[in-house]
Amino acid sequence: MAGKVEVPKPTRPDGLWADDFSVGQTFRSGEQEITAEAITEFATRFDPQPFHVDADASIGTFFDRLVGSGWHTAAETMRLLVDALPIATGIVGAGGEIGWPTATLPGDRVHVEGVIDDIIWSRSRPDRAILVVSHQTVNQTGEVRQRTTARLIAWKRPRA
C-alpha cells in the first residue's frame, strides 16, 4: 500500500496509536438497522441480482427471499467500525478475509464485535505496525452475518 513514509497526520487527534492497543482487547460498535430500502438501494447500484433487488423475483432462487448483498453488509460493517475503532491515523486496511455464514435480512439490526488478535511491528519501519483484527457482524438475535479478519496499518504514538 503506497503512502507517506513519515507519520501521517491524525484523522482523529484524540484517537489511538498502535502502542495504545493490546492483544486480546475487545471492542463493540453501536447498532445499525438494515432496511429493505437500504438493501435494494445498495444492490441496485452495486449488486443488481434478483435476490438483492426484488422480493417477488427472489422467490425460488437460492435465498428464496430478499437478502442483503454481502458487500452491503461489508459496507455497513465498515461504517460501524469507523466509530468503534478510533485509530488515530484512520482505519487503513491492507486486506483481509471475509465470510458470510448467513445473509443479512431486511430489518436486521446489526452491530460489530471484535478483538485485536495481533500487533505486528515492522522490522524495517519500527514506528509502524499491522493490527490484526477479527470482528463479526451480528444481528439482534445473535445470528452472525459476516466474519472478518482485517490487517490494519497503525503508527506508534509520536513523541510530543
Added chain:
Amino acid sequence: MAGKVEVPKPTRPDGLWADDFSVGQTFRSGEQEITAEAITEFATRFDPQPFHVDADASIGTFFDRLVGSGWHTAAETMRLLVDALPIATGIVGAGGEIGWPTATLPGDRVHVEGVIDDIIWSRSRPDRAILVVSHQTVNQTGEVRQRTTARLIAWKRPRA
C-alpha cells in the same frame, strides 16, 4: 450459508452452470470510471474518513489525497462481476480474501480480470460445487487496485 436444498431457480436462464466452467478459464469485465463524486458519495455513507470524503482534509494523512474506500472498490468490482461472470443461479459468495495493494484514485477507469482457479464438487451434494475464482481490479494504466479470491456456490446443470 443457508439456502434451498434443491437446485435454485436461475437468475439468468441463459447463464452458466458449474459444469460449464473449466479450471484456468479466464474472464474480463467491461470498464467503470470511478469519479471523485462517486468516491465521496460512497464514503459519506459507509466510510466517512477524511481521506475518502474531503480532498483538502486528506492532505498530510496516510494517503495525502482523496482516495476511494477499499469497500467502494469492492462494491464497484462486484458490479462489474455481475455482468462478467454470468453464473446461472447468480453470484453467491460464501467468502474469500481481499487485498488492496493501492487505493483507487478519482478518475480511475477500472475493469476486472479473473480466472477460475478450482472447481470443488461437494461430496455430500453432488449437484453443487464451489468455484474458486481469483480476480483483480485494474485501472487504465495497469495498476492493481484490488486482488480477490472468492468462493462462489454453483450448481450442476439440471437434466432437461
